[in-house]
Amino acid sequence: MEQEILRRLRALPAVHEVLSRLEDEIEFSPFMANEGWTPRVTLYVRQVLQSIREDINRNYANPFEEFEAALWPAIKKDLFKKLIKGETSLRRVINATGVVLHTNCGRALLAPEVARFISEQAERYSNLELNIQTGERGSRYVHVEELLCKLTGAEAAMVVNNNAAAVLLMMNTFAQGKEVIVSRGELVEVGGSFRIPEVLKAGGAKLVEVGATNKTWLKDYEAAISSETAMLLKVHTSNYRVEGFTHTVSGAELVKLGEDKGLPVMEDLGSGSFFDGANLGFPPEPTIKQTVKAGISLVTFSGDKLLGGPQAGIIVGKKSFVQQLRTNQLTRALRVDKLTLAALEGTLRLYDKGEFNEIPVWRMLSAPLDKLYEAAFELFTTLQPNQKIEVKLQEDVSQVGGGAWPTVELPTWVCTIRPRQGSVIELEKFLRLGSVAILSRIHKNWIVIDVRTFLKGDREEVVRRLAEWDQ
Numbered sequence: 001m002e003q004e005i006l007r008r009l010r011a012l013p014a015v016h017e018v019l020s021r022l023e024d025e026i027e028f029s030p031f032m033a034n035e036g037w038t039p040r041v042t043l044y045v046r047q048v049l050q051s052i053r054e055d056i057n058r059n060y061a062n063p064f065e066e067f068e069a070a071l072w073p074a075i076k077k078d079l080f081k082k083l084i085k086g087e088t089s090l091r092r093v094i095n096a097t098g099v100v101l102h103t104n105c106g107r108a109l110l111a112p113e114v115a116r117f118i119s120e121q122a123e124r125y126s127n128l129e130l131n132i133q134t135g136e137r138g139s140r141y142v143h144v145e146e147l148l149c150k151l152t153g154a155e156a157a158m159v160v161n162n163n164a165a166a167v168l169l170m171m172n173t174f175a176q177g178k179e180v181i182v183s184r185g186e187l188v189e190v191g192g193s194f195r196i197p198e199v200l201k202a203g204g205a206k207l208v209e210v211g212a213t214n215k216t217w218l219k220d221y222e223a224a225i226s227s228e229t230a231m232l233l234k235v236h237t238s239n240y241r242v243e244g245f246t247h248t249v250s251g252a253e254l255v256k257l258g259e260d261k262g263l264p265v266m267e268d269l270g271s272g273s274f275f276d277g278a279n280l281g282f283p284p285e286p287t288i289k290q291t292v293k294a295g296i297s298l299v300t301f302s303g304d305k306l307l308g309g310p311q312a313g314i315i316v317g318k319k320s321f322v323q324q325l326r327t328n329q330l331t332r333a334l335r336v337d338k339l340t341l342a343a344l345e346g347t348l349r350l351y352d353k354g355e356f357n358e359i360p361v362w363r364m365l366s367a368p369l370d371k372l373y374e375a376a377f378e379l380f381t382t383l384q385p386n387q388k389i390e391v392k393l394q395e396d397v398s399q400v401g402g403g404a405w406p407t408v409e410l411p412t413w414v415c416t417i418r419p420r421q422g423s424v425i426e427l428e429k430f431l432r433l434g435s436v437a438i439l440s441r442i443h444k445n446w447i448v449i450d451v452r453t454f455l456k457g458d459r460e461e462v463v464r465r466l467a468e469w470d471q
């Protein structure tokens with residue numbers, strides 16, 4: 001076997017040999033004649049040869065025995081595709097994991113209507129910073145502020161690059177050189193790169209931890225307050241839950257304490273939601289509106305988690321506090337671009353119209369089980385004629401993702417597959433490395449395909465790719 005692989009690898013032509021042969025190929029003449037193309041053609045030749053090398057190493061039954069009949073046409077075909085289409089680095093991925101807010105796959109999907117709005121804003125001039133009535137300069141944030149206030153009940157709102165930036169800005173504006181009191185049970189790390197203690201430090205604030213991991217009481221906060229205290233901070237624990245013997249202090253209780261001591265209470269709500277998940281049977285969590293109503297001075301949350309919009313950090317709360325954030329120089333550095341604002345305005349308008357189902361995140365999270373069954377059944381029946389794989393139709397659970405409702409298991413239907421020949425690991429890779437990457441997960445030596453996160457055309461693509469499996 002080793003010998004055979006080596007023999008095939010040796011039979012591959014060198015880059016310069018391919019290039020010189022291409023000189024004689026009519027369909028490549030426009031690229032070969034123009035020197036401007038040379039570096040790109042060379043790069044692509046290298047990539048094509050590399051991927052064939054990998055195929056040989058993986059020992060995919062490889063028909064490249066015959067140079068003229070098989071290998072050369074295959075090289076030409078791949079190369080031509082690359083030259084014509086150009087290959088972007090960002091590519092479409094089919095998310096077959098069932099994780100709705102998959103950070104590696106770009107978190108929230110935007111509604112088609114919102115995507116069209118972005119494209120229109122991108123291709124044309126706009127009133128981004130123009131007051132159309134007066135013809136004078138306006139603020140780029142007015143386009144979303146009013147909507148945010150309406151939807152959250154807050155007095156004022158602003159938007160920065162992401163929620164990490166929002167927390168940083170909040171610390172830098174109100175707590176630089178001062179103390180911020182946080183419960184030990186809320187010192188979270190999100191996605192490996194955002195840690196509350198570190199963000200506080202980066203903002204110039206000094207963290208004062210109170211309570212224990214599982215229990216924090218109001219009196220713990222009270223005892224930690226000093227002349228150096230700038231604020232009481234609440235942080236949503238997002239991606240984990242402490243269960244059992246626990247106690248946390250509610251926002252409303254903290255606000256009461258803050259009022260007595262003349263201190264603001266601010267909250268990093270993490271995902272934050274306009275929509276009450278209790279409607280879908282999720283564990284109760286305060287919505288953004290309820291958090292604002294509890295009297296929290298500033299509330300921050302992400303744009304691309306449960307909100308289902310673009311990456312952004314949204315800050316809502318009391319006018320005087322938002323005003324102070326605006327005058328911080330950092331705000332300019334954390335500014336969001338017009339496409340983000342277009343995506344956010346478009347998404348907020350869907351909420352304003354009550355069209356939750358148009359927002360892909362909520363549509364996927366609330367997909368009825370019978371619809372999921374139908375979709376999985378359809379995939380199951382179309383895959384059955386494929387003799388190269390075994391398929392089963394099964395009940396399973398999907399996850400919300402994005403650090404929201406970490407313990408919620410959404411009942412779903414999946415197809416589990418495995419190859420009759422070859423390994424499950426190889427098949428997973430084969431799915432991932434197709435012209436459209438298909439991201440699945442492996443469970444107990446089966447590949448799990450969860451249809452909850454499928455979009456139009458995904459099923460056909462999965463079936464098509466599996467038909468190419470040739471072991």
Ligand SMILES: *Cc1c(COP(=O)(O)O)cnc(C)c1O
Nearest residue numbers: 162163164190238270271302403
């Ligand atoms: C996700 C999260 C963040 C970071 O939000 P980004 O928008 O990704 O920057 C911060 N705090 C909490 C509690 C989170 O869950």
